[in-house]
Amino acid sequence: MSDASPGGMNxxxxxxxxxxxxxAIGAAPLLSACGGLKxxxxxxxxxxxxxxxxxxxxxxxxxxxADTFVVKQITEALRxxxxxxxxxxxxxxIVKDTQSNPNRATEVTRQLINSDKVDLIVGSSTPxxxxxxxxxxxxxxxxxxxxxxxxxxxxxxxxGKDGEGFTYTTLFFFGMQEFADCFFPMWQRMEVDNKNVxxxxxxxxxxxxxxxGLGPMITKAGHQVVDGGAYxxxxxxFSSQIAKFKASDAELFTCTPIPPDFQTFWKQAQQQGFKPKxxxxxxxxxxxxxxxxxxxxxxxxxxxFWWSPAHPYKSTLDGKTARQLADxxxxxxxxxxTQALGSIYSLFEIAVQAFKQASDPKDRDEVASKLKAMKIxxxxxxxxxxxxxxxxxxLQHPVGGQWRKGTRFPWDVVIVDNTANPAVPVxxxxxxxxx
Amino acid sequence: xxxxxxxVQGLLLGxxxxxxxxxxxxxxxxxxxxxxxxxxxAVVASFLALALVGGTGLPLWVVxxxxxxxxxxxxxxxxxxxxxxxxxxxxxxxxxxxxGLSIVLQNVLLxxxxxxxRTLDSGSFATSSFHLGPITVGWLPLVTFLLAGAxxxxxxxxxxxxxxxxxxxxxxxxxxxASLVGADSRHVYGVATAxxxxxxxxxxxxxxxxxxxxxxxxxxxxxxxxxxxxxGGLGSLWGTLLGGIVLGVTQSIxxxxxxxxxLLAGHLVFLAVLAFRPxxxxxxxxx
Numbered sequence: 001m002s003d004a005s006p007g008g009m010n011x012x013x014x015x016x017x018x019x020x021x022x023x024a025i026g027a028a029p030l031l032s033a034c035g036g037l038k039x040x041x042x043x044x045x046x047x048x049x050x051x052x053x054x055x056x057x058x059x060x061x062x063x064x065x066a067d068t069f070v071v072k073q074i075t076e077a078l079r080x081x082x083x084x085x086x087x088x089x090x091x092x093x094i095v096k097d098t099q100s101n102p103n104r105a106t107e108v109t110r111q112l113i114n115s116d117k118v119d120l121i122v123g124s125s126t127p128x129x130x131x132x133x134x135x136x137x138x139x140x141x142x143x144x145x146x147x148x149x150x151x152x153x154x155x156x157x158x159x160g161k162d163g164e165g166f167t168y169t170t171l172f173f174f175g176m177q178e179f180a181d182c183f184f185p186m187w188q189r190m191e192v193d194n195k196n197v198x199x200x201x202x203x204x205x206x207x208x209x210x211x212x213g214l215g216p217m218i219t220k221a222g223h224q225v226v227d228g229g230a231y232x233x234x235x236x237x238f239s240s241q242i243a244k245f246k247a248s249d250a251e252l253f254t255c256t257p258i259p260p261d262f263q264t265f266w267k268q269a270q271q272q273g274f275k276p277k278x279x280x281x282x283x284x285x286x287x288x289x290x291x292x293x294x295x296x297x298x299x300x301x302x303x304x305f306w307w308s309p310a311h312p313y314k315s316t317l318d319g320k321t322a323r324q325l326a327d328x329x330x331x332x333x334x335x336x337x338t339q340a341l342g343s344i345y346s347l348f349e350i351a352v353q354a355f356k357q358a359s360d361p362k363d364r365d366e367v368a369s370k371l372k373a374m375k376i377x378x379x380x381x382x383x384x385x386x387x388x389x390x391x392x393x394x395l396q397h398p399v400g401g402q403w404r405k406g407t408r409f410p411w412d413v414v415i416v417d418n419t420a421n422p423a424v425p426v427x428x429x430x431x432x433x434x435x
Numbered sequence: 436x437x438x439x440x441x442x443v444q445g446l447l448l449g450x451x452x453x454x455x456x457x458x459x460x461x462x463x464x465x466x467x468x469x470x471x472x473x474x475x476x477a478v479v480a481s482f483l484a485l486a487l488v489g490g491t492g493l494p495l496w497v498v499x500x501x502x503x504x505x506x507x508x509x510x511x512x513x514x515x516x517x518x519x520x521x522x523x524x525x526x527x528x529x530x531x532x533x534x535g536l537s538i539v540l541q542n543v544l545l546x547x548x549x550x551x552x553r554t555l556d557s558g559s560f561a562t563s564s565f566h567l568g569p570i571t572v573g574w575l576p577l578v579t580f581l582l583a584g585a586x587x588x589x590x591x592x593x594x595x596x597x598x599x600x601x602x603x604x605x606x607x608x609x610x611x612x613a614s615l616v617g618a619d620s621r622h623v624y625g626v627a628t629a630x631x632x633x634x635x636x637x638x639x640x641x642x643x644x645x646x647x648x649x650x651x652x653x654x655x656x657x658x659x660x661x662x663x664x665x666x667g668g669l670g671s672l673w674g675t676l677l678g679g680i681v682l683g684v685t686q687s688i689x690x691x692x693x694x695x696x697x698l699l700a701g702h703l704v705f706l707a708v709l710a711f712r713p714x715x716x717x718x719x720x721x722x
Binding site: 057058059061062064065100203228229230231232234235236237239240241243247259260261263264267268270271272273287289290292293294295297 | 437440441444445448451542545549550551552553554556561562563564571573575645646647648649651652655659683686687690691693694695697698699
């Protein structure tokens with residue numbers, strides 16, 4: 001071997017190196033290659049380009065499991081083209097990956113606008129995607145619709161002004177009130193000895209919105225919040241929270257942690273003897289993979305479902321039902337449906353609808369105004385962008401579902417409470433999480 | 436009583452941190468390699484075990500017994516094939532190699548296993564516990580703690596009592612002089628990396644049973660290992676255990692005072708050690 005200086009690194013350079021490494025970890029997304037796959041399309045001038053931005057890799061990748069499938073479905077459904085503005089149009093979908101990084105989301109949105117010259121941008125999953133994408137679209141005057149982010153985070157996080165709203169950007173999802181409408185009826189149906197609700201809310205945007213929004217609603221509904229405290233995401237031990245919850249004798253539990261933290265917490269809670277009678281969780285247990293990872297402990301954990309195969313919804317593009325869409329997804333990917341499937345599908349339905357309604361689908365201002373005035377009965381149910389809590393927001397109404405052992409897949413969802421949206425059929429009784 | 440509970444849980448958590456930090460400490464101590472892929476390697480081990488459980492249907496403990504030596508072998512090969520070449524180009528080259536490895540591993544895992552959250556299912560073991568007075572002690576954290584102690588003791592005996600261990604220490608102190616008296620530094624480094632990989636695999640598996648993992652979890656775990664190494668003192672095996680325990684207990688006590696303090700408390704102790712006792716609590720030989 002060559003004679004490099006042996007032991008040339010001392011403690012100080014170790015730390016320097018470590019610090020540099022940490023900085024490098026932060027910069028990782030910049031180094032990775034730019035992803036993106038193109039949908040089919042023709043080169044005619046009557047092609048309408050839709051940009052789609054989502055987190056296909058990284059920590060949020062679970063939301064994007066169905067992306068490829070949905071893009072294929074939409075492309076197939078629109079194969080024959082459609083008439084908009086008196087001409088036959090075809091659609092080209094350009095997909096971009098945020099790598100779960102908000103800065104990258106901004107960058108790819110700019111690429112879509114400046115290089116790909118898209119006519120409309122749709123985006124999905126968490127405020128980390130929806131907000132930077134919407135901000136870019138608003139600044140550059142590109143019509144935009146996003147989903148899967150609580151509307152408060154989308155509105156307040158972007159400095160929305162009451163009464164005015166945004167010109168080019170719209171959102172469909174739900175907010176704190178809808179979480180309350182979904183969870184509270186289940187709490188009331190569960191017979192509990194005291195009114196305490198244990199709440200595991202970390203110190204991040206989502207959870208702080210719950211603390212400030214849902215917290216007072218819980219109190220108003222006659223319950224008492226036992227706040228586990230604003231811990232930082234990524235901690236490995238929940239002993240102090242569990243001790244606090246145990247001391248309060250809370251039988252109801254709610255939370256908004258990041259998914260890996262919930263896995264740690266829930267196992268530790270079992271280990272240290274905190275077994276709430278009913279757990280209604282938000283932000284976690286949205287995907288079957290999470291239930292699978294928890295194994296037996298996932299049984300009868302309840303969460304909010306804004307879309308499931310049981311929802312009585314249909315596609316505006318080809319009349320496919322929610323059940324068929326989920327089955328097709330399972331058949332083509334071998335994977336179980338996720339809630340994002342319906343939401344992402346609807347993004348494109350709404351985009352196509354806005355194109356169709358506009359007298360000139362290439363006129364961005366007109367398309368944007370059609371988005372803001374949209375009323376559509378689609379794969380995500382009845383969406384009305386004119387009657388939301390703020391301009392340009394359409395509300396969905398999630399229902400309560402519980403994870404149970406499935407037949408076709410290891411875990412499946414049974415809708416147990418439809419108080420918030422009676423159109424969705426109930427599939428079974430509400431059962432205690434820990435009997 | 437809550438304080439004693441926090442102390443006990445923190446102590447047990449410290450065992451996991453120590454187990455996790457051992458490999459990092461060893462690789463730096465012997466080869467001056469700062470392994471930025473340390474956290475990702477732990478995740479790779481978890482996925483390997485997951486694939487073995489799924490593929491063979493063997494019970495988890497058998498899979499762990501198989502995975503750890505497999506990883507040791509992998510460590511030896513990684514050192515000989517990948518890291519040895521970059522060693523001669525100075526510390527920055529190895530740093531970049533391990534950084535690259537970290538990115539490659541994350542993306543390969545994502546490609547093969549998708550972004551789904553996984554866990555290693557140990558049945559009721561992960562959630563079973565026993566009562567020690569008013570305190571509930573989980574079997575899993577206890578076993579992890581004992582394993583950490585046993586692993587560190589084992590490495591300690593290996594380094595001080597065996598010929599290979601002595602060669603390892605000699606190469607670490609002065610590679611060229613050690614080569615003069617017949618130590619093949621490449622082989623010795625390979626052995627050190629093998630041990631490091633074995634410990635990180637074990638730590639990764641315990642982590643996986645305790646919580647969950649996905650291809651992106653590696654880097655967030657690396658920071659705890661770094662802190663444990665620095666708090667305990669570089670080059671000291673028992674310092675690593677102490678560092679892990681100090682970190683675990685600080686986090687746990689901090690969390691008891693205010694949950695928002697959990698990670699911050701750990702970082703503050705880390706900073707305090709750097710400022711006032713930069714050689715670490717139990718300084719080994721000077722690196």
